[in-house]
Amino acid sequence: MTPAASALIRADVRSLTTYTVADARGLIKLDAMECPFPMDGELRREWLDQLRQVELNRYPDPLARELRAKLYDALGVPGGMAMVLGNGSDELIQLLLMVLDGRDRCVLAPTPSFVMYGHIARILGWRFVGVPLNPDFSLNGQRMADVIRAERPACIFLASPNNPTGNLLAREAVERVIEATDGLVVIDEAYFLYAGESWLDRLQDYEHVLIMRTMSKQGLAGLRLGVLIGRPGWLDQIDKARLPYNIGSLNQASACFALSHRQVFEHQAAIVCREREREYAAMQSLPLRAVYPSRANFILFRTEAGRAADIEQGLRNSGILIRNLAGTDPMLDDCLRVTVGAPWENRRFLSALGQGLSVPPTEK
Ligand SMILES: *Cc1c(COP(=O)(O)O)cnc(C)c1O
Numbered sequence: 001m002t003p004a005a006s007a008l009i010r011a012d013v014r015s016l017t018t019y020t021v022a023d024a025r026g027l028i029k030l031d032a033m034e035c036p037f038p039m040d041g042e043l044r045r046e047w048l049d050q051l052r053q054v055e056l057n058r059y060p061d062p063l064a065r066e067l068r069a070k071l072y073d074a075l076g077v078p079g080g081m082a083m084v085l086g087n088g089s090d091e092l093i094q095l096l097l098m099v100l101d102g103r104d105r106c107v108l109a110p111t112p113s114f115v116m117y118g119h120i121a122r123i124l125g126w127r128f129v130g131v132p133l134n135p136d137f138s139l140n141g142q143r144m145a146d147v148i149r150a151e152r153p154a155c156i157f158l159a160s161p162n163n164p165t166g167n168l169l170a171r172e173a174v175e176r177v178i179e180a181t182d183g184l185v186v187i188d189e190a191y192f193l194y195a196g197e198s199w200l201d202r203l204q205d206y207e208h209v210l211i212m213r214t215m216s217k218q219g220l221a222g223l224r225l226g227v228l229i230g231r232p233g234w235l236d237q238i239d240k241a242r243l244p245y246n247i248g249s250l251n252q253a254s255a256c257f258a259l260s261h262r263q264v265f266e267h268q269a270a271i272v273c274r275e276r277e278r279e280y281a282a283m284q285s286l287p288l289r290a291v292y293p294s295r296a297n298f299i300l301f302r303t304e305a306g307r308a309a310d311i312e313q314g315l316r317n318s319g320i321l322i323r324n325l326a327g328t329d330p331m332l333d334d335c336l337r338v339t340v341g342a343p344w345e346n347r348r349f350l351s352a353l354g355q356g357l358s359v360p361p362t363e364k
Pocket of ligand 1: 033087088089090091114159162163188190213214215216217224225226
């Protein structure tokens with residue numbers, strides 16, 4: 001590109017890095033918190049029967065009425081609350097940050113947390129402020145309240161359970177954040193199915209809190225469906241930024257089908273939770289500096305100093321892809337994150353990890 005052409009792109013965008021995803025072809029994929037179970041034969045046939053009835057020559061229902069009715073029921077959305085659907089929760093974060101005013105303010109989240117909060121905020125021209133979690137990754141309510149007073153954020157994102165740390169945020173600390181701010185607070189419950197704890201029933205208590213859910217982590221990552229729930233006063237405005245047909249007909253039909261078979265996905269999540277506890281216990285006996293307790297479908301762990309990259313590479317050589325977080329946040333030095341997969345995948349992971357840890361780095 002010529003300098004003149006390149007100057008057409010905003011300087012702050014040019015200085016950002018692209019969000020990239022590792023190539024997982026041929027590997028056991030334990031890097032992205034997907035549910036490991038594909039839809040099985042009978043269920044898959046029923047799903048395809050539904051898709052056959054979709055009229056692809058027509059635009060999708062812009063209001064996704066059938067899907068929204070099913071979601072109200074399935075999620076137990078409190079009466080009087082509204083809902084906006086997004087192409088994944090990523091799109092909902094984007095829509096929200098598009099309509100919020102106050103460019104002299106900022107977007108704030110604890111760190112380390114979900115990287116898309118900062119990435120989307122910056123792309124949309126917001127200043128992003130990260131507030132470090134405590135060393136055990138719990139939310140520091142006092143520190144958050146202090147920074148909130150100094151920075152006056154327009155919007156605060158709280159993921160609970162948090163990604164990539166796996167822990168739930170304590171109720172008292174979250175309440176402290178909600179009470180300290182006059183900005184909007186989004187509680188991101190992407191891992192609700194694995195944690196079973198929600199703020200949905202507290203929505204009535206607060207004027208300025210929204211809840212975000214997604215179907216990505218519960219067996220439907222390919223679908224791209226996120227849900228934002230809260231008072232109509234907020235959601236009616238956010239809905240104006242949504243492109244009218246953002247949820248395609250195939251996605252609407254597939255999501256309706258999945259919600260009609262919720263118990264299948266809940267059963268899969270229960271298997272993953274059992275596996276998580278087994279895997280966590282097994283990892284305790286490995287020579288790792290820390291294995292962090294998780295209420296989500298992944299486990300964060302810390303290797304001996306400087307070993308994360310070679311352990312990740314060793315696993316990759318054994319055909320297993322996990323995520324190396326070293327270098328992404330000062331609190332994540334030597335940290336790796338593994339998604340809890342199917343039982344056979346977890347066995348393979350534990351065995352390969354055990355082998356990798358038993359080889360001193362100099363002999364490799
Ligand atoms: C994975 C994840 C999401 C999901 O984003 P989608 O766009 O719905 O796939 C949202 N929030 C957190 C904290 C996550 O870890």
